[in-house]
Amino acid sequence: MFYKVIAWRIMFVTFLGRECPDLPCDVVFSEAEWKSVWKVVENEDPPKQAPTLSRFIPVLATLGGYNDRQGDGPPGAEVIWRGTRRMLDFAMCWRAFGPDQ
Template sequence: MAYQKRWGIEALHKALKTGCWLEGRQHEAREHLENLLALTLLISVKLLRLRTLSRTRPDEPANEVLEPAEVQVLQALAPQLSPRMRLQGALTLRQALLLIAALGGYMANPLKRPPGWLVLWRGYERLGDYVAGFILAQALPAPPPA
């Protein structure tokens, strides 16, 4: 029974090592490594969950995994990132995964393999930047009428 869970654990380790580049960050102090591991583990689990669910339940809404602001930003960026993608209704898990991968440099092609951890990590990092800008823009006062 435990052996069956091995592949999920292996995928999580790969997300941490390849996507989050945990080993390459070269922190020496234990406290720094623990803080980094805590942050990257949360993101790795989220990306692993998104990747797994996008394969098993691709048409489920993306808000099962992503925050509302992340979904809004991806929907706004979709026409630029993937002009052929037709968003009808709620953003799906599969669409969200492909859009995050596109932010990381993935170019969807039927002959290509699914997006890997490095491209997902880069895309999710960029998504975070867009979300921060989106939240900041919402917090700004409205400009006075001209």
């Protein structure tokens, strides 16, 4: 049952990014989650305001193996799942050792 809840969230994030791309990512992700992923993947300080889902989902999916090439379609559930697993570790470290500590 636990995995069904996780699978639902992954599918929700995947399709919400496609259907509501202008929604800020902090609607779905905590501040520690999106900021830590941004810092790791983009190698720069996170923006002051949360990026849109259309901007953040490919960044998250990059952690799961998404290449984000010009001809690639939107990231799917599998790369978002892999990226989310890594994101949770980064967020835990961000909360413990991040810039606000």
